[in-house]
Every structure is written in structure tokens, then in C-alpha cells.
Amino acid sequence: MRRILAHAVNTMFNHRMNYGENLYIWQGGDWPNWRYDLPTLTGLLTEVSRAQGVLLGRLADVGLALRDQASLAALTEDVVKTSEIEGEMLNVESVRSSIARRLGVDIGAIAAVDRHVEGVVEMVLDATSRSAEPLTAERLFGWHAALFPTGYSGMSKITIGQWRNDADGPMQVVSGPVGRRKVHFQAPPASVLPMETPRFLAWANAETSEPALIKAGLAHLWLVTLHPFDDGNGRIARAVGDLFLARADGSPQRFYSLSAQIQRERKDYYDVLERTQKGSLDVTGWLSWFLSTLGRAIVSAQSTTLDAVLVKASFWQRRAGTPLNERQAKLLNRLLEGFEGKLTSSKWAAIAKCSPDTALRDITQLLELGVLKKSPGGGRSTSYEISD
DSSP states (O other), X not given: OXXXXXXXXXXXXXXXXXXXXXXXXXXXXXXXXXXXXXXXXXXXXXXXXXXXXXXXXHHHTTOHHHHHHHHHHHHHHXXXXXXXXXXXXXXXXXXXXXXXXXXXXXXXXXXXXXXXXXXXXHHHHHHHHTTTSOOOHHHHHHHHHHHOTTSEETTEEOOOSSOOOOTTSOEEEEESSTTSOEEEEEOOOGGGHHHHHHHXXXXXXXXXXXXXXXXXXXXXXXXXXXXXXXXXXXXXXXHHXXXXXXXXXXXXXXXXXXXXXXXXTHHHHHHHHHHHHTSOSBOHHHHHHHHHHHHHHHHHIIIIIXXXXXXXXXXXXXXXXXXXXXXXXXXXXXXXXXXXSOEEHHHHHHHHTOOHHHHHHHHHHHHHHTSEEEOTTOOSSOEEEEOO
């Protein structure tokens, strides 16, 4: 699914608008008076709080350095996956290097970073590390400008750092080929944004009665419903959600990624958004999905992100006295961080930027030291994995 500025208004939509039939939640007379059944959500709130407590309890025992590594891993995943949801693939090493530099975490060699990666990283870190600060229009404009440093989305020039103006037609979320496009959602007209965005921001910065996690879910939904920018609305809405989750956690450090879980459940995410935006202002269903997904994100962080950090730390403690060159340390770290596919001598040479003979010598030495072993199964090319 992709977001575009449509050049033609759906005929059926216009007909219903003209005769006052509501298609979307923002058209209701009681907009934006969100309603939800708190007793229905209480069990999910309790489960999420319990999962958060378990994760933070484990982190309390690992020391500051490992907590920094766990936060780096979670933030890297968050930046990569929030872009991947929109079909944009970022280089993981570039993202990790950008975040590590900003957090002051030593990861050895630093990968090259482009302006686009820097922009997404700036937005996510600003949302989470400065979560206690007010959410303002200027701050959102800054995030939007960071996401589109060239002023273009793909080949299309877009309005940067200000609300959309709908000069090319209404803002619609559509899918399908030209001629057979399906309109999943149409956002409020640009003419109402000068009234709607201050109302959202006033609520965002006020002390309100909602539980903190409920407010995070409502903030995500509210901003994505307004769709206030020419592009980047999904990423900015998820960043707003992360800001409120950081407030709920009471910590600027992130140890789990909701965006990563949303990416794993991407179809459900779009389906529940569409149902919600075509329903009533009773958004219990959306909040139930949001909290359930958040709970799965926290559990996943325990079994993947945190476990990987602990395994990596344990490995280097055991190998503290092993003589390794820079190439070997780099490739071992790649294996420990979840190397995709099989590590062969040719991949080693490509990643380490060395000759095939040098790569083979590096690998042979590690085999003799018992650090690497040959992967089972064989095949055309011998592959290798960490022995312990």
C-alpha cells in the first residue's frame, strides 16, 4: 500500500460527501471525541506492563555498556523497520553507525552514512530521547524536513516542512494499478488542518486522563488520520507513537521496537487502520490491536535483541585473549549480529575488502583457534559459522 496525492476524486466518495453520508471517522459530528472501553483493555495493559517489567528487570542486571548495546540494537531495528513498512530499504550498517555516533557507543569501524539515513535517525532519536519536551508544529516540520532532505519523494517534488495544501487533489491512501485503484482512506481536506493540528497538539501536550499507553495508541491513530503532510505520514505517526511510549516508559533509552513488530504484521496493521478509519469513534478495536502488538514487540525484544546482545558480550568475554586482526573482529561481529545467508570465503573477501587468499587465511586461522567451524550440509561452497 502506498500514499499518494490523488489527481482525481473518487466519484462515489464525492456523492456521499455532498449528501452528508459519513465514510470516515473525521467526518462524524463528535470528531475527535475518541471513545474506548477501558475494562476491555485492562487485561492487555496489565500484560504489557508485566512484559516491560521483565525486560527492564533483565536489563538492570547487565551493566551500562550492555544496556547501551541493547538500546543501539533496538533503535537500529526501529529506524530500519519504520522505513521498510513504507517500502524503503535502508542499509543496516549505515543506520547502526549513525545511531552509534550520536549515542557515543563504540562499534569499531564506522560505515558511510547518507543524508536520507541521517534524516530518519534524527527523527527517531529526537522523538525518543527528547520525549519529555512538547510536541509542536515546528518539531513535526523538522522531522518532515529531515525525512526528505532533497525536497523530493522519489521523483516527485513535495512540500517540505509545512502542512500539505492539496493543490494536486485530496490526500488519499490507495492501492492497485492505475485505472483500478482502490481508495482505502481519504484524509481531511487541507483547509481544516490549521484548526485540526493545533487541537491535536494541545491534547498531546496536556495532562489528560488516558493511561499513558492508551495515549500512545491514540496519538499514533490521530496523526495518521489527519495525514497532515504530502508524504511521510506513516513514519511520523509511528515516531509520535514512540514519543508517547518513551513517556510511558519514563526513559529516553529504547529497548524494543514497535515498528519492527508492525513490519512483521504489516497487512494486519493496514487492515485495522482502514477498519478503524471507516468506523465510529469507538476505537477499542484499534487500541486492542495496538496494545497486543506492543506486547509482542516487547517479548520479541527479550528473545532476539537482548539475547543477541548478551550472547555477543559473552562471546567476546570468552575470547578476550584470542589474537585477532581487524578483519576477523569485523566479520565475527557480523556473524554475532545475525548474518543473513551463509558466510563463505568469497563473502568474507567482499565484506572485509580483501583478496580471496587473505580471506581464506583469516578463516583458516579462526578454524585452527576453534572460533569458527564449517557449517554442516556442504554444497557448492564451504560456509562457516561460530563454533560456540
